[in-house]
Amino acid sequence: MATDLGGDFCLVCGAEPPLFGDRMCEPCLRARTVLAKVPENVPWVRCARCGIVEIDGKWENTTEDEVWDELLHRNLVVHERAEDIQLGMEPVKVSDRHTLLHIQLEGVIDNLLFQEEHTMRARMANGVCLTCTRRAGNYFEATVQLRSSARRLSEDEFTKLRRTLDAVLEKLSDDPMFFITTEGPVTGGYDVVLGSKGLARAWGRHLVNEYGGMVVETNSTVGRKDGVDVTRLTLLYRKPGYEIGDVVHWRNHVWRPSAWTKDGAIMERVDRRERTGATWRDLESAKVVAQRHELVEVEFVNEDASVGEFLNPTTWTMESVRLPYEHTPGRTGLLVRYDDAWLGLPFMAMDAPEPPEEA
Numbered sequence: 599m600a601t602d603l604g605g606d607f608c609l610v611c612g613a614e615p616p617l618f619g620d621r622m623c624e625p626c627l628r629a630r631t632v633l634a635k636v637p638e639n640v641p642w643v644r645c646a647r648c649g650i651v652e653i654d655g656k657w658e659n660t661t662e663d664e665v666w667d668e669l670l671h672r673n674l675v676v677h678e679r680a681e682d683i684q685l686g687m688e689p690v691k692v693s694d695r696h697t698l699l700h701i702q703l704e705g706v707i708d709n710l711l712f713q714e715e716h717t718m719r720a721r722m723a724n725g726v727c728l729t730c731t732r733r734a735g736n737y738f739e740a741t742v743q744l745r746s747s748a749r750r751l752s753e754d755e756f757t758k759l760r761r762t763l764d765a766v767l768e769k770l771s772d773d774p775m776f777f778i779t780t781e782g783p784v785t786g787g788y789d790v791v792l793g794s795k796g797l798a799r800a801w802g803r804h805l806v807n808e809y810g811g812m813v814v815e816t817n818s819t820v821g822r823k824d825g826v827d828v829t830r831l832t833l834l835y836r837k838p839g840y841e842i843g844d845v846v847h848w849r850n851h852v853w854r855p856s857a858w859t860k861d862g863a864i865m866e867r868v869d870r871r872e873r874t875g876a877t878w879r880d881l882e883s884a885k886v887v888a889q890r891h892e893l894v895e896v897e898f899v900n901e902d903a904s905v906g907e908f909l910n911p912t913t914w915t916m917e918s919v920r921l922p923y924e925h926t927p928g929r930t931g932l933l934v935r936y937d938d939a940w941l942g943l944p945f946m947a948m949d950a951p952e953p954p955e956e957a
């Protein structure tokens with residue numbers, strides 16, 4: 599602040615007021631004050647294998663412009679009394695490794711406007727990030743085993759399951775350990791070996807939410823490092839091989855799942871009116887007899903109280919089947935081949951013909 603109290607003068611040259619800051623006249627203050635200090639050279643490290651950048655000890659996927667901003671904010675030291683700071687920067691590449699950052703800066707110290715230009719040389723060094731180090735060493739923490747229950751899945755179905763990992767990876771933060779070490783088909787399934795247990799568990803949760811079924815975790819100790827057990831996780835996911843409306847053999851009878859529940863399915867028995875809730879664990883022993891699209895729909899030519907006759911649509915011969923317990927005369931039949939014979943299925947809500955439109 600300018601001051602006019604009797605006898606004040608510049609402590610450096612003895613000039614008359616106005617005086618600023620540490621009781622100096624403007625020329626003396628300007629001669630002894632810099633708005634900002636920047637180092638001449640600043641190093642930064644980029645992974646030579648994958649191109650990600652180390653910032654403050656963390657490896658991040660970032661653009662060069664973000665690197666320049668980061669280097670500027672980390673290295674620019676602004677005068678402690680400076681206010682209203684305006685900053686501009688122009689990067690000029692001089693070689694693959696060297697970039698000059700031209701900085702224009704203005705700010706106010708003790709009511710005096712300062713304008714400065716600085717140049718900082720950003721020097722890139724090659725490094726190898728944690729992910730690439732561990733990938734190169736075939737590092738892994740977890741194996742996810744994709745399998746199925748009740749029916750063997752097709753290769754396409756496994757491909758679809760595997761693809762959900764890409765979606766999970768996209769949604770998660772870019773943790774450097776979220777990588778795939780190896781993967782490939784195995785007998786009856788598909789295995790994916792991962793750099794992170796957290797990633798394995800996140801994918802497991804996603805699979806259960808999306809397709810039902812359950813995950814079984816096994817931890818094994820593979821050694822000790824720095825006094826701590828080193829463990830590996832094996833995560834077995836079995837996708838239920840049945841959908842709502844399929845026909846399954848379970849607990850010595852034939853059933854159809856009619857709805858999913860939080861931890862399993864509602865099962866409806868085929869040979870009598872019975873419905874029960876079953877958990878995924880209960881259903882581990884189920885076997886698919888037929889998928890819903892494999893069921894055969896027929897018109898009955900003759901029917902009595904218990905048996906219906908129909909024309910087999912593939913062989914064009916007359917055959918007969920025991921009518922399901924809730925059959926109503928004249929209704930179509932929904933049949934499945936079971937134990938070398940036809941089995942008539944009671945209708946579930948999803949099988950019933952569309953109800954007539956309400957008037």
Ligand SMILES: [Zn+2]
Nearest residue numbers: 608611623626
């Ligand atoms: Zn002075």
Ligand SMILES: [Zn+2]
Nearest residue numbers: 645648727730
């Ligand atoms: Zn890397």
